Amino acid sequence: MNGAKVELRGLRRNFSGTTALDGLDLTIEPGELIALLGPSGCGKTTALRCVAGFEQPDEGAVLIDGADITRVPANRRDAGMVFQSYSLFPNLSIRDNVAFGLRVRKVAAAKRHARAQELLELIGLPQIGERYPHQLSGGQQQRVALARALALEPRVLLLDEPLSALDAKVRVTLREEIRRLQLSLGITTIFVTHDQEEALSMADRVAVLRAGRLEQVADPATLYDRPTTAFVAEFVGTMNRIPGKLSGRTVTVLGQDLPVEGDVPATSDVEVLVRPETVIVTPDPSSEAMILVSSFRGSTSRLRVQLGDLEMLADVPGHDTVRLAPGTRVRVELVERPVLVSASSDVAAAVPVSEHDVV
Amino acid sequence: MTVQSPVHTAPAAAGGGSRPKKSKSWLATVPLLAFVVLVFGVPLVIILGGTFTREGTLSAANVTDSLQGAYLTALLGSVKLSALVAVVGALLGTFLAQAVVTSRFRLLREAVLTASGVLSNFGGIPLAFAWIATLGNSGVVTSALGLDSAGWSLYNFWGLTLVYLYFSIPLMVVVVVPALDGLRPQWREAAQNNGANTWQYWRHVGIPVLTPTLLGGVVLLFGGAFAAYATAAAMVGGTVPLVTLQIANALSGNVLIGHENVALALSLDMIVVAGLVMAVYLPLQRRSARWLR
Amino acid sequence: MAALTPAGPMAPVTPPAIAAGPGGRAGRPRRIRVWRGVVLLVAAVYFLVPLIASFTFTVKDASKGFTLDAYGQILSAEGFGKSLLLSLGLGVATIVVVLLLTLPAMLAVRLSVPKLKPVLEILCTLPLVVPPITFVAGITTILQWGPDHLADTPFFQTIIAAQNPDFPVVLVLAYVILALPFVYRALDAGLGALDARTLVEAARNLGASWPHLLFRVIVPNLRSALASASFLTLALVLGEFTIASLLHYQTFPVWIYTISGSQAQVSVAVSVFSLLITWLLLLVLSSAGARQRSGS
Numbered sequence: 052m053n054g055a056k057v058e059l060r061g062l063r064r065n066f067s068g069t070t071a072l073d074g075l076d077l078t079i080e081p082g083e084l085i086a087l088l089g090p091s092g093c094g095k096t097t098a099l100r101c102v103a104g105f106e107q108p109d110e111g112a113v114l115i116d117g118a119d120i121t122r123v124p125a126n127r128r129d130a131g132m133v134f135q136s137y138s139l140f141p142n143l144s145i146r147d148n149v150a151f152g153l154r155v156r157k158v159a160a161a162k163r164h165a166r167a168q169e170l171l172e173l174i175g176l177p178q179i180g181e182r183y184p185h186q187l188s189g190g191q192q193q194r195v196a197l198a199r200a201l202a203l204e205p206r207v208l209l210l211d212e213p214l215s216a217l218d219a220k221v222r223v224t225l226r227e228e229i230r231r232l233q234l235s236l237g238i239t240t241i242f243v244t245h246d247q248e249e250a251l252s253m254a255d256r257v258a259v260l261r262a263g264r265l266e267q268v269a270d271p272a273t274l275y276d277r278p279t280t281a282f283v284a285e286f287v288g289t290m291n292r293i294p295g296k297l298s299g300r301t302v303t304v305l306g307q308d309l310p311v312e313g314d315v316p317a318t319s320d321v322e323v324l325v326r327p328e329t330v331i332v333t334p335d336p337s338s339e340a341m342i343l344v345s346s347f348r349g350s351t352s353r354l355r356v357q358l359g360d361l362e363m364l365a366d367v368p369g370h371d372t373v374r375l376a377p378g379t380r381v382r383v384e385l386v387e388r389p390v391l392v393s394a395s396s397d398v399a400a401a402v403p404v405s406e407h408d409v410v
Numbered sequence: 411m412t413v414q415s416p417v418h419t420a421p422a423a424a425g426g427g428s429r430p431k432k433s434k435s436w437l438a439t440v441p442l443l444a445f446v447v448l449v450f451g452v453p454l455v456i457i458l459g460g461t462f463t464r465e466g467t468l469s470a471a472n473v474t475d476s477l478q479g480a481y482l483t484a485l486l487g488s489v490k491l492s493a494l495v496a497v498v499g500a501l502l503g504t505f506l507a508q509a510v511v512t513s514r515f516r517l518l519r520e521a522v523l524t525a526s527g528v529l530s531n532f533g534g535i536p537l538a539f540a541w542i543a544t545l546g547n548s549g550v551v552t553s554a555l556g557l558d559s560a561g562w563s564l565y566n567f568w569g570l571t572l573v574y575l576y577f578s579i580p581l582m583v584v585v586v587v588p589a590l591d592g593l594r595p596q597w598r599e600a601a602q603n604n605g606a607n608t609w610q611y612w613r614h615v616g617i618p619v620l621t622p623t624l625l626g627g628v629v630l631l632f633g634g635a636f637a638a639y640a641t642a643a644a645m646v647g648g649t650v651p652l653v654t655l656q657i658a659n660a661l662s663g664n665v666l667i668g669h670e671n672v673a674l675a676l677s678l679d680m681i682v683v684a685g686l687v688m689a690v691y692l693p694l695q696r697r698s699a700r701w702l703r
Numbered sequence: 704m705a706a707l708t709p710a711g712p713m714a715p716v717t718p719p720a721i722a723a724g725p726g727g728r729a730g731r732p733r734r735i736r737v738w739r740g741v742v743l744l745v746a747a748v749y750f751l752v753p754l755i756a757s758f759t760f761t762v763k764d765a766s767k768g769f770t771l772d773a774y775g776q777i778l779s780a781e782g783f784g785k786s787l788l789l790s791l792g793l794g795v796a797t798i799v800v801v802l803l804l805t806l807p808a809m810l811a812v813r814l815s816v817p818k819l820k821p822v823l824e825i826l827c828t829l830p831l832v833v834p835p836i837t838f839v840a841g842i843t844t845i846l847q848w849g850p851d852h853l854a855d856t857p858f859f860q861t862i863i864a865a866q867n868p869d870f871p872v873v874l875v876l877a878y879v880i881l882a883l884p885f886v887y888r889a890l891d892a893g894l895g896a897l898d899a900r901t902l903v904e905a906a907r908n909l910g911a912s913w914p915h916l917l918f919r920v921i922v923p924n925l926r927s928a929l930a931s932a933s934f935l936t937l938a939l940v941l942g943e944f945t946i947a948s949l950l951h952y953q954t955f956p957v958w959i960y961t962i963s964g965s966q967a968q969v970s971v972a973v974s975v976f977s978l979l980i981t982w983l984l985l986l987v988l989s990s991a992g993a994r995q996r997s998g999s
Contacts, residue, residue, distance in 0.1 A: 450830065
């Protein structure tokens, strides 16, 4: 089994007034796992459903290995899909669920049972062929759904938030397992998720979508370190917004002059986007800044620091926690490296996903 | 002691019987259980006992009589009519329900569901008269379309079927709509994704998942048509052989002297048929509840 | 006999489970739309024509063309008021008896003797299996057999009293049995939604006595289920023909049947009229159910 190349060309799709896809272009290389990441309503699921054939784009084309399949009906496409939840057929045993596609293709019973067993072993559940979906846990059901999606040896695997209905622990083990399987089969995989951690930890490349358009596509490290837009920067990981003064391609922020990366807005009053781990915090009794809250996370601690009427987040090594207790006066500096800036008005461009673990 | 006495003790049992000592609260169920045993159980025992008694001696003659000649014809006629109504009603009801469920107009859906709830309770004498006024010998539609000269008659087997469907189809809609709503769109898409076309989806997934509900609906429809008496009595009198009409006939004294208990034997036949059909229904209902949760 | 069904009027208020997603079924082929239109059209004709025709039948007149006389004659027709009152009285009596029997029993089962629940459920469902006509066959036999064998015992007086044509208690007894399955289902659903155990424990904790608890805590919270059970019972009694006619009592449906021989138009008019009443009852019931649902 090897993967196919998937191309989305200028996909456009309207649902009675709302635009789900607004000219999406994306090429997925053979054997690659790409994550479509974005807030709800960004069109990521619609894009996936266009590849599966459950949606017809109003404009644009879907190509697999160069062949235009835009008008091919869903049941004749070479793509296996795993749905969000409860997609197993309740009236069929697990084995018959997995072998469903083979049955539809009139494969002999003995052969399709053997194939189903093979797949159940692949997903680590060889014992459950005789059981029925309602007898399985959510995680087991999704594994079976994965086996069913792989049964016809498709060259593209489509995953539509397959882990979102599971609890946290199962989610982590299952995503590792999906990745392991995907790598060993070499199947081209499109994975839709709104969970940035999931996207960053599993994918070869992550495509961030916003309002039906591609915002940025890159490997996880690049996406995190070198986001090309403020939206991506804030959607992926946590970001501080600190006021600064722009002059040319240099910005003055917290008394430091830093080079600017990416687009430069027209105004000189800008906000500088800074990751918590690039904020350096050192105790300094004479400074105005003060630590408000400190939450220990083992290897690091996340500090909430007040500086005038500004609050910012900083990640410091865990062993520094003792000398950086709440109430401590500190000096705040930024690591010397190119930074992203955005116009001051451009607030609420994105909601930092990890907001909830900020104390 | 009269059969009424449990009624009077009921509030007392609820108030006093289940006071702090919880062990006595079962007493509150005694009036209900006693009532059912007495008012429902005794007639059943009488039916059973009477069926096997002729002129004071134990005998199976009533059962034998009830299963031959005109009585057998009536019993078979009832089964035939009920089975036809059940199958046709279930099919048409399912089609109607599917048409409504897949519709994008919410108002249509609400209207059809409410109307079905009401019409499924429409039976008895008023139903018969409504149809007599419509398609009877001097009915409005009959005379408007000149059906009488074309040999039309409502007062036969097919006429009864037509009338019984009037409450059976809505009942089926009421039964099957929740099941149709329970068919998840993911199942259809997953089937398509595995290469199934529409027909294959229905054959392997849709229909099997609906089957318990559909059979359950057939059973309910059968039971309703099988037990119906008033509509048939008002419409056809004795011209269509039906077991309910035969029982009523026998109860009114239209039997051979000494054969009065044939009515009880016919009743027992009916209960056996209805019981067998219901016995199919309960396990089915349980299964569909599990699938469509 | 009103073909009261277990799922009956409750069903319309069931919230639709899954609405089709936005545009999820957009590109629907025209073929399916045509098919659906045909189905709905045929259904509309089949279900509306008898209603319209019945009404037309009652208002057409050979000489005058249109007249509402038939409806005027209902009130003056002999036996109308008496039979309607009898049916209403039977309905009310049946409701009282059936609720007094079932409510304490079901509460007790839910609160402290869950072991009895299957027994209760089966007993309350059994009447569905027994067609009313067979039930009446059994009753008739008892009523005929009783006087012959019990003439000298108090049972005799009881049996005679139960058959008083002005208020036949025997019908109430029979109707309680017929209503049991529906009342059981309605109350069971109501009690299930109520979480009676928590409510009772909370009230007991606050020092409420049992009678207080029953009438001040349970009954008000069960109002909708009780109303639903009562309406179903009333509709059943108002439409019941089989038992009443075979035991020779002049209840409302039996009266309609009796006058149909002499006054066909009036009998259809009464049918239309009684239909409207039943529908009104059921609509009130389903909207009451909907209100409660949205309230909770």
